[in-house]
Amino acid sequence: MADLRVYIDSKYDVSESVIIPIKLEDSVSQAAVKLSLDLMRVSGLPELDGAHISVRQGKRLWFFGHIFVIKRKDRVINITAYDPLLYLVKNKDDFYFKKGTTTRKAIDTICRRAGIKPKLLPAGKYTHRQTLDYRADKYDSYYSVLASLLTEDKKKTKKSYWVRYDKGLKIYERSRPKNVPVLSEGITDAQVESSNEDRKNYVRARNRERRADGIAKSTKSIKKYGRLSTYIKSDATNDADARREAKKTLDRQDRPKVTRTIRHVATSGTQRFFSGDYAYIKSKDDLIAHGYYFDNVKYEIYPNHTVMDADAVVSTSLPSISYEKPDVQKKQDGLGNTTESIKGIRLKFSKGWVATAYNPALGGINGTGTTASGNKFKTKRSIAVDPKLIPMGSVVYIKCRAKPEYSGIYLAEDVGGAIKGKRIDMGLPAKECIPFGRRDVEISILEKGLGRADARQKAGEWDKIRSHYKVRIQNGKTTPSKSNKAFVRPMSGGWMGRKQFKTPAGHFGIDILIDRAKTGKVRLHPVADGTVTRSGWSTSYGWVVYIVHSINGQTWESVYAHIHAKPKVKVGQKVTVNTTIGYVGNTGWSDWPHLHFELHRGRWTYSKSHAVNPHTYINF
Known part of the structure; x- marks a missing residue:
């Protein structure tokens, strides 16, 4: 094969067994170079699984990397290998860079964690002026963190880069060479x-947290091609900046x-x-x-x-990934454990509102029970509003002092002929509407809506949205009136139904079922702050966690059974309502993925003598 040589683990020359051609692939967005080649199966071949492989031709090194895929058919072995930059793509973890860290030093940290030698990095003159806290739940790989660092660097230095593996990680500044080949x-x-398949002529840029919203559109393009819209998550702090960001995106995307x-x-x-x-x-x-x-x-x-x-x-560069600050705060307990809580919000209430209640079963809404936004009516979520005061799609907190059990988070997804000004209709169970009557309430708009389409989208993600705002309200400096419920729910989202307390007889808890496809994906958290007293395996409960709580001088203990995998908390660990215990599973004596939850007024006993009905203390 002339001077084209292929080596396994640097010392086994398998060149004569290679079926040509040898194939290589690379792209700017995917980082690692991919190698594909076929070998004839002959005696004496070294172990291929996980081995190094290199392709050389004279002094040129075409490829060096690890074998990841091996396919055998008849006498042919197909090998797929990647250069070491694959470890940037395959690994994910949290990264924390203090204010004042240079881009070079941050990337060097990433390289060391990935086991890649840094060969050529940016000069390192730019120092990041803020703390960069990269969370693995937002950045899917080391590579996305690296791309974000270079994106932030570019905002200040105006320099663009691409990466390459050549006996180590090399980051090149994107520029035209002096001697152009x-x-x-x-x-x-x-x-x-x-x-024109990917053309966009209507762009909305929005920052939900800052309530900044901007739209850019090309009337000429819309008239020619029809409306082709897109939505981008913006960092803008006001509508003017959001419009400018939308205009920049439109300029790039309204072209073939x-x-x-x-x-x-x-x-x-x-x-x-x-x-x-x-x-x-x-x-x-x-x-x-x-x-x-x-x-x-x-x-x-x-x-x-x-x-x-x-x-x-015409132009190419690494993926542009702006740094996104995590919406969490770190806290440390007395044992030195670090826990996290979602940043709180302060509620500002508007008075003078009057609420009544409605339900399709009582009339007043079309026969299908469909709201004006197109969503199916849902009790304790749907409210009808005057869209001039509360746009459809708005997430609001309603405080009802006379009936605190109806205070909570609702979605503006309906309207009505009599719903004008400061009047709202709250969707409640039919049997509760008449007793509710007419009540004075206070309103706090948590997030301003964008219309019917926004309401439809939020209805599909309601459990997640409500849980998010509920925790933020609890962590805020001011909180709504407390109801008589002492605990929060142990999970949210994915509920299919539940078996009641003591059903069947001797079942001293409740079972909350989820869709089988969501096994291992629905998060569990404590119903109140406390200390883990047991975390491990039980033949009947499967993976299980016990947590003891002290509330107003009363000791309680809660139990979370059939967890998907080994719990994420340890015995003696202090936990809060935001701590992740694990995920809903199907371990132990279980024939369907669900949470078996118990609440005991006092410590747990084998006879379950202290078990109480969780529905009495938790708003499920």
């Missing part, structure tokens, strides 16, 4: 495709996507190109004749020549 000889195919592809055949000694490299490309028919960056580069390597297929793009 010219590709003309050897181009055997060139194509140009123009597509032009794709240029080339095929280049060259001798083995010709320069190798990676995604991100720049060259002047001139096809024989002058269909392509300009300077372009390469992306989505694919090589077929033969002993005496190479075939390269690639996209020729």
Whole structure:
């Protein structure tokens, strides 16, 4: 195979067993280079699983990485390998960089954690002016954290980068080389495709927390192609900034996507190109004749020549990922354990509102029970409002002093002919509407809505939205009137139904069932602050956690059974209502994924003598 050599673990030369061509793929967005090759199965082959593999041709190192996939068929072994940058893509973790950390030092930390040698990093002159707290639940990999660091760097230095593996991590500044390579000889195919499939001519930029909302649209484009809208999450603090951000996005996306592809055949000694490299490309028919960056580069390597297929793009850079500050606060308990709580909000109430109650069973809403937003009516969620005062889709807190059990978080998703000014209709169970009567209430708008479509979207995510705001209200400086319920619910979202307390006989708790597809995904948390007294395995309960609470001098103990996997808390650990215990599962004596929850007034006993009905103390 001429001087094209393939080595396993640096010492086993398997070149004679390789079926040519050897294939390589890389792109700017995916970081790691992918290798694909076929080997004839012969005696004496070394162990392939997890082994290093390298491809060399003379002094050129075409590839170095690890084997990840092995497929065997007849006498052929197909190998898929990736260079070490794959560890940036496959790993995820929390990263915390203090204020004053340079981009270079932060990336060096990422490299060391991924086991990658930093070879060439940014100069390190830029120092981040804020603490960067990257949470694994928001950033899906080390690579996204790295891209975010470089995005924040770019905002200050105006420099763009791409990354590459060459005996270590190298981060190159995106710039045109002084001596631009010219590709003309050897181009055997060139194509140009123009597509409007991804075109956007209506852009909404929105920051829900700051209530900043901006829209940009192209009337001419909408008239020609129809409305093609998109939504972007904005960092803007006011409507004007949001509109400017929407306009920038519109300028980029209200245009056809032009794709240029080339095929280049060259001798083995010709320069190798990676995604991100720049060259002047001139096809024989002058269909392509300009300077372009390469992306989505694919090589077929033969002993005496190479075939390269690639996209020729006007501009390319790493994914742009702005830093997103986590909406949490760290707290440390007396045992040195770090817990987290969602940042609180202060409620501001507007007085002078009058509430009545309604339900489709009593008339006054169409026969299907569909609200004006198109959602199915739901008790203790749906409210009818005057959209001039409370836009549909708004999330509001209603305080009813005379009937505190009806105080809570509701969604504005309906209207009515008699609902004008400061009057609202609250969706309640039919048998409770008449006793509710007419009540004076106070209103606090937690999030201003954007109309019917917004209401429909929020209705589909209601459990998550309500739980989020409930915790934020509890952690705020001012809280609504407390009801007679002493505890919060142990889980939210994904509920299919529940079995009641002591049903069947001898069942001293309640079972909350979830959809089987959500096994291991629905989060569990304590019903009150406390201390873990047991965390482990039980034959009947499966993975289980016991927590003891002290409320107004009374000792309580709660039990959470059939947890999906080993609990995330330990015996003796102090926990809060925001601590993750684990996830709803199907372990132990269980034939369906559910939470078996018990509440004991006093400590848990084997006879369950202190068990009480959780419904008496928790608003399920």
